Amino acid sequence: MKRLRDSWLTFVKKLPRAYSGRPMAFAVLLGLSALNFCSEWPQGIPRPAWIDTYDRILPDSFGSARQLLFDHFQRWFPRVPASQPVIIVAIDDKTLAAAGQWPWPRNRLANLIDAIAAQKPLAIGLDIYMPEADQTSPDKVAGNLPASAAALAAGLRALPSHEAILARSLRAAPSVLGAAASAHATADTSTDLRSAPILVHGTDPLESVLRFDYVLASLPELQAAAHGQAMLNVALEQGTVRRVPLIMGLGNKLVPGMPVEMLRVATASPLVEVFAYPSGVQAVGVADVQVPTQPNGEIWLHFASIRATQNRYVSAVDVMQRKAGAERMRNKLVLVGLTGTGLTDIRATPLGELVPGIEVQAQVIETIFDGRFLQRPAWLKLGESLFIIAFGMLIIWYVPRTDSRLAVFIRAVPKSSAILGIALNLLLLLSCVLVFRYFGLLIDAASIFIIESVVMGSFFSTALLEDEAQKRQDAAREQVRNSGKTGAGKVFDGALARWKRIHRSSK
Template sequence: MKRILRLARSFGLFRCLCLGLLVFLLAVRLGDSRVLDELRLRVFDMYQVLQPRPAGEKPVRIVDIDEKSLSELGQWPWPRTYLADLVTRLTDLGAAVVAFDVIFPEADRLSPVAALKTFRSLDEVTREKLSELPDNDRVFAEAVHKSRAVVGESALSTAVSSETSDTTIGIATFGDPKPFLLSYPGLLRNIPILEQAAAGRGVFTIQNERDGIVRRVPLVMEAQGQIRPSLAFEMLRVATGASTILIRASEAGIDSVAIPGFRIATDKNGQFWVRFGRHDPSLYISAADVLRGRVDQAALKDKLVIIGTSSVGLLDIKTTPIDAAMPGVEVHAQILESMLNGEILARPDYALALELIATAVIGILIIMLAPVLSPLVMVGLGAAVLVLLVGSSWLFYTRQGLLIDFTFPLVSSALIYMTLTFANYFKERSQRRRIRSAFGQYLAPALVEELARSPERLVLGGEQRTMTVMFSDVRDFTTIAESYKNDPQGLTRLMNRFLTPLTNTIIAHKGTIDKYMGDAIMAFWNAPLHDDAHEINACAAGLDMLACLKVVNRERKAEAAASGAPYVPIRIGIGLNTGTCVVGNIGSELRFDYSVLGDSVNLASRIEGQCKTYGLPMVIGSRTARAVEGAFAIVEIDVIAVKGKAEPETIYAVLGREKTERYDKAHDSIAAMLRCYRARDWDGALVALEAGRGADSDGVFSEFYRVYEKRILAFRDDPPPEGWNGVFVLETK
């Protein structure tokens, strides 16, 4: 378990979260929820709207029981003799197959024998003559028998009892299709005499999708326990003279429905994806025109003819992806045209696998690349993915008639990217909070906000930089602390009283507080944010710290005088050094601090110690001095070699921001003394030293001159060895 957690941390928590989301989305797709299905279908509808089936050969005609026919021939249903004449006329005009998109489940109530029951006051002679007339259904059946006619049947959602007839159709199966077929408990048939006379029988029931749109129609189905062909496919069978329909099925579902010369791919339920063309009025011929002989033979010769209705009053109107109101009879015509012209749509078995693979590949790429690529690059990558998915799906549709869904891979990748984006957003917010928390007490608020906005500028784990390091320490703090031995809380208040303004001054000059060591402060410049003027800012901070301390001491002196308490002034020494350091998060896995390490840091600490040696408040190293020369009044005070370091360091005192006349005198006197001192001119050094003391009216350099006087007198009595270069070697750290 620990190993898994370590791997998860190395991979990234949010990446692991998005991998889990990807697995969940793939599982949802396998379940194929209603929302996903409807989204997919809407896209397929859009394809058909953008590029419907092109107009090609027109092998199908619709003989329309339209408003014109109803007006000329009377209301529906017509006497079956009209229909017999219609079939005969169509056969004579050369129709290849005649099919009915209407059903005749009952005997014709307008037959002569049936009509006798409705008439009253007929004489016997008339009754006898009427009874001798042929039955309308028989006349109709004879016309059907003489033609290649297909009668329609209607699948019902409830079981019905109907008079059976010998209507067996040749069905061959490869595999068992029944578990996958759309199943209807009932089947509404035609009267037996018609079914026995017809060359074929097909179900014209068209099942809408959940949203009421016709997209798929079954080529075969199970109705009342029997496998039945659709009206359109049965017409195709009769037209080709095939005796058997072959249904291929596997464990995944139905693959295709075939007759010799035609193999039509279906979905797993035996449904055919209709590639619709736009509503075509030229397909329609009025039934009245056929019966009245107003139709040219060329319009119907060798055509597959469907007799149906476009009349709104007869309620056979369907909604398709292209048309909101297409007569149901035209849907059958479009099915036939699509099959005969080879304009077939299919959603192959591998479509789901292809979509899942695309989703997984794109999702993994986003999970791997999103955290490391810039937002602009990710936008470009997202646009490329969009073009690739939509373009591939569109090409599959237009070039091969395949329905491949791009919506799920696109939506999934968008969800994953959004999750990563929000995760990164919250991660950045958390990172900014951590940065504000970590640096809020060590940096100026403006710098903290700048660092929070650009956390990439903070290199964690260690970065090499040129930095200026400050050490500040209170002189004689032990003596001050002893005066508070009975009041530890008072000592704490005192420390906070002077550490607070000193800290604020450092932060105001773009410094970073490294740590507090009792009464001491360690700070640095040029990290975590770059500061091109870090040496100048550090020196300015040191001078302002000394000024702040004077204010604190004046306040304390006044308070002590008012209360009669003893007053001990607080004096600090400040050491600055510039050099190469390593800065970053330093510590252990359990606890670490943003700190700085390096030889330059150690030297800064040693330089701060020299403030006490020379009695000067602020001492800086040579590299710092070179950077600030001209910006501050600095004086060289010595060349020292700290313990453990062979290379000597020239140190300087910082006297202020401006080079005043007093500074010039001190600078010249000290420079003259150091020249004599390093030239072993001890008497000349003492003369220059006394001249400097005379010019030091404020006693700023009194301890400095005392140290050198003692050192010069010692060297005069016991000169340094040959090769001495004026470097003073420190004996302690």
């Protein structure tokens, strides 16, 4: 047993230096390539169950570096808006100071919608959901009056409810109500939503898209009056919005996101079209517009700086007081949302900015109009993996060769290996930046750099091990050579050394 253990330890010690370190580098290449592939399993390819276990053990193994690189692509080249199809009517601090705190009575919100509709927009989307009845409605107030005020209570009950007033305004305007999908049931959630039909071309994509069982939506009376219902959910990764779903699953049906439903209402289209393959969603279409998506129905959003979009904001109080320009909202897509202090859902973008949630929906619509889509299709991940393995194999085959031009160059030029490594990585980064800039493709240069650098590093480790082993062997030989000499031999060596010193000094 001891002999077997010693043999195994000897084998393990020699393994890193075997065949100039190639087996060790090959193992590193395959191992890291597998980790990278599993960290971002391509959508549309059947996902083994053990990948979930891997995600729990090694969460985000390459994801942070990948997302950081993609964020920097956007910071270097933010989208420059080419059009302004969206106006945001903001319920801001100025509005709240003039019209009262939020939530408003529904009849006041109806007045705002009427004022917007008077300017003839193509669609009005509300980044607001109202699952509960308005407690300031006349019938609710009547229910709280004492018995002595029976006549007053009867008069109040004869008035239309605030929900009825708001429903009338929603019916008269090209309105879209927002809703929020939820994975958990609460007192205000439901399991269904009134939404426009979705026509699927190809394979049913319900298993590919983000899917939820519950939704926080407005009252059925308001849903019936509005011209559309849409989801407001965005995809968050470490607190940052990078992707937005255009369609989602609610129970056993597909429902649209706010940008798609706004386009449907604006174009008076009867339905939303989804083009899907067995691998997932390919595109989402409305009228003659088709938006390419990821297999799960999301799009990567190319953000414009908030500084470039400030002119799309109009204070709601200016709209209600008819102070906004008469043509400001004509033939525009108008989004109504909360931006007042403490009321809005603040979102972080890849540009490092904090924006109101309604701004994200506006940027999606603007991106569709401009046609500036970012894409990371499944074939790109496969191509990256093949490139990593192919380039890694080239390194493994070529670098250890002592007779190669590379080896001669490295021996002849000081610090050439560092210079060469930096040059190759800068070339890789520049190529990925250009592809992003002109084609909108997100190439994961970070994972390529990490894996290939570790493979190169494994050869340096092998060289250090060989150098250390060589030093130990030389020391052992010197010790054996010295210990094998007799006393007379040592005396002779000393006398010879003294004679050489005297001879040199007499010259």
